[in-house]
Amino acid sequence: MKNTISLVAALMMVSGSVAAQSFDDAFNAQRAMYGKGHSFTFEGQTYTTDHPEEVAAAVEANADNATKLLAAAKDQHAAVVALDFDWTLTKKLLKASAKALAAGDFRKSMDISAQAQYHARMGMVQYHQSQTEWVMAVPE
Incomplete structure (x- = not known):
């Protein structure tokens, strides 16, 4: 009986701390x-x-919006390249987006630019996470 009460008390303390x-x-x-x-x-x-990139790509598909979204994706990619946390997929997406823009397929270009921007943002997230969690990678 005493063990059961201790177990219940321990579970209550643990469940309260992980509720956030x-x-x-x-x-x-x-x-x-x-x-x-x-x-x-x-x-x-x-x-x-x-995602913010989906919202940005949801506007009307025209040359001006596609060009702006591609430029924003390139800027975000350049920022993550400067941190050396870029993903190889992002560069391929930027090339595909530019190709679709040149072909006049604005919706496709915007969708691909949004994907590239998302991957660049995730590279930034990965960089910041690595800055706080690098200690876990060091063997003791």
């Missing part, structure tokens, strides 16, 4: 369950499960 959820965890859980375009509430505010 970060915004990223909430966003990813909602995105996994409902896909893009879903609204959810986190800490009293309403958000959607759209």
Whole structure:
């Protein structure tokens, strides 16, 4: 009986400490369950499960918007290249986007630019994560 009470008390303490959820965890859980375009509430505010790049690419597909989105993706890629955390896929996406833009397929160019921008942003996230968690990679 004494062991059971100790176990219940320990479980209650553990469950109380892991109850906090970060915004990223909430966003990813909602995105996994409902896909893009879903609204959810986190800490009293309403958000959607759209990535910023998806929102930027959702505008009208024309030459001006496609050019601006490609330029933004190239700028973000240049920033992550400067940190030496670029992904090889991003460069290929930028080339494919430029090719689609030159061919006049503005929607395709914008969608690919959004993907490239997303991958560049994830490279930045990976860089910042590595700066805080590098200690875990060092053997003791």
